[in-house]
Amino acid sequence: MPKPPHPSAAEKPTTVETTLQRAVAALQIQRPDEAERLAAGVLKANRGNAMAAAILGRALMLQNRAAEAVVALERVTRRGDNPALETQLAAALAAAGQGDEALEQLRRTTARRPPFLPAFLEHAGQLGKSGNYQEAITVLESGLALAPGGLELQMELAFLYVKRNDRVMASTIISQALAAAPQHPDIHLALAQVTHLDGEYAAAAESYRRALALRPDDAAARKNLGACLLEMGERHAGEASIREAIRVAPQLTGPAIISLAAASRGRFFLRPSSAANFLRTKG
16 A cells, blocks of 8 residues: 655644644633644754744743743744844743843844834833833934834824823824824824823814714723813713723723722712712613
């Protein structure tokens, strides 16, 4: 009886691709252990497979094994220039408590050309977490100089200005982004948050409504809209908006209770259970 033929070279990549697709699916259903097993198997056969390394790194991070993710990602990043993997490595380094090494890696990655914009975001994010807002702003501005109109960079830059209590500059940046992409819900949401902080509740409410028109399932935005309406004296509409947010996202119950109590025309409850019961009623 003749032996079955060996898999052709064309079939092998398909097998690898199928395995990696299964690994990605495992991540999506919150099975990082399964994703780890599948990605590690691919890497055992091909240590330079960047996608497998990225999946393995993500799976390990989801299991709070940052140090192992660093080892897995470093093996592949040493083999060639891959700014996406380098950025992921920097995030793993930071999570493993190696902040200086993470920043050094990000300095090298953001110096690459063409620019890899997620590296600028990660770099600024890590600097911002440590309170180095001006340095983070400089990083984002250098990224925008290379890629004008990068919306994610603009949004992060605006929020850094908010943290520096320069909401005028933040509003200016967001308005420019909105003019370029008026149908982007995150920009309306960013403008809503800035005007909300400034106490411009009517303007904030309008921006929250526009964001919700584009992304109706944003429960946090709906809760914040309710908070603005409470401040505007529209108690019934405000409470209805907050209730709807809790119905969609029960995990927002705590922040919703705070919104009810903090509003100048809100409600105060002696017991959290009473507030939760109030939010569950139809009003």
